[in-house]
Amino acid sequence: MKSNLEILQQATTLLKRYKRPYIITHPRPDGDTIGSALALRLALLELGKEPLVVCVHPIPETMAYLPGTETVGDQVPAQEDIDLIVAVDMSDLKRTGGMVPGDWRDTKPILVIDHHETNDNFGDVNLVEAEAAATAMPMLALLKALGTSITPDIATCLLTAVLTDTRGLRTETTTPDVLRMVSELIEAGGDYATVVQNALDSTPYKQMRGWGIALNRLQLEGQVAWTTFPKEEKETLGIDDHDDLNLGNLLSQVAEAKVIASFLEMRNRTVKISLRARPGYNVAGVAKSLGGGGHRQAAGCSVQGSLTTATAKVLPLLHKLLETNS
Numbered sequence: 001m002k003s004n005l006e007i008l009q010q011a012t013t014l015l016k017r018y019k020r021p022y023i024i025t026h027p028r029p030d031g032d033t034i035g036s037a038l039a040l041r042l043a044l045l046e047l048g049k050e051p052l053v054v055c056v057h058p059i060p061e062t063m064a065y066l067p068g069t070e071t072v073g074d075q076v077p078a079q080e081d082i083d084l085i086v087a088v089d090m091s092d093l094k095r096t097g098g099m100v101p102g103d104w105r106d107t108k109p110i111l112v113i114d115h116h117e118t119n120d121n122f123g124d125v126n127l128v129e130a131e132a133a134a135t136a137m138p139m140l141a142l143l144k145a146l147g148t149s150i151t152p153d154i155a156t157c158l159l160t161a162v163l164t165d166t167r168g169l170r171t172e173t174t175t176p177d178v179l180r181m182v183s184e185l186i187e188a189g190g191d192y193a194t195v196v197q198n199a200l201d202s203t204p205y206k207q208m209r210g211w212g213i214a215l216n217r218l219q220l221e222g223q224v225a226w227t228t229f230p231k232e233e234k235e236t237l238g239i240d241d242h243d244d245l246n247l248g249n250l251l252s253q254v255a256e257a258k259v260i261a262s263f264l265e266m267r268n269r270t271v272k273i274s275l276r277a278r279p280g281y282n283v284a285g286v287a288k289s290l291g292g293g294g295h296r297q298a299a300g301c302s303v304q305g306s307l308t309t310a311t312a313k314v315l316p317l318l319h320k321l322l323e324t325n326s
């Protein structure tokens with residue numbers, strides 16, 4: 001097993017050797033994948049590289065303030081336009097959302113920067129810190145190892161990443177190290193107020209209306225709270241499939257629940273499931289067993305079929321999880 005220091009060295013060697021890194025964020029991008037990727041982009045620009053950040057889905061409006069969002073592409077570039085693949089905040093190759101064509105896997109090196117305990121180490125170099133609250137933490141260590149300066153813009157990107165993945169420093173993963181990192185980023189000029197205002201305290205009107213519908217359908221069965229969101233309701237409100245309404249985080253507040261699940265029906269006959277758990281409970285295994293992944297307290301997956309099929313499949317697994325936990 002390699003030490004963290006060795007992996008950091010291998011990661012910096014890759015980033016210094018290649019000129020045109022292709023930085024991939026995960027579908028339905030959150031603050032951690034986008035913030036960490038944009039921070040890396042800025043550092044690589046400082047090194048004279050030509051990085052390209054991509055996401056298969058659009059960047060949410062609430063994150064438009066992040067420096068560099070206007071450069072994020074949604075298309076796979078020509079083979080010759082890139083020489084290194086960098087996957088940010090994702091546990092397996094499938095999570096790139098189809099942004100890595102099959103034959104590239106064998107022709108281009110892959111660097112993975114992540115913090116999911118379900119990570120399957122799909123890169124040639126895997127900078128994966130499973131205990132970290134956000135990918136922003138190994139990312140900051142990497143930028144320091146690269147020797148680039150932590151500019152105010154980089155600090156704002158990383159602050160966004162760590163504050164969103166900890167839901168405003170409220171998760172079990174919020175350690176003294178996380179709080180020190182937040183202080184360090186604010187000292188480096190990170191715009192804390194803007195991050196909190198935009199990334200944590202802004203909910204688009206459409207999403208708020210969606211919450212109304214989801215909350216109307218909320219169920220509490222023992223210590224499992226769950227809701228469904230049918231595609232017809234999306235049509236009525238004009239909600240795209242790549243918008244998950246952040247339902248998982250909303251429902252995670254149900255006081256009586258130890259575990260929560262939201263089921264969003266997609267237009268392609270799949271259901272996107274978000275799972276959340278109170279401290280002491282772990283939903284990562286259930287998500288992984290259904291082909292997804294994530295963390296102890298926040299995980300997700302997609303399953304084929306209707307809402308009824310999905311709830312019938314997943315809810316018993318959650319009840320079983322609670323039984324074995326107690």
Ligand code: 5GP
Nearest residue numbers: 091248274275292293294298299300301302
């Ligand atoms: P969310 O419920 O907010 O979509 O995701 C919660 C956590 O689970 C995030 O860390 C996210 O990356 C992970 N996750 C969500 N859906 C999937 C999935 O389909 N596959 C994998 N591997 N991880 C997922």
Ligand code: MN
Nearest residue numbers: 032089135165
């Ligand atoms: Mn993350």
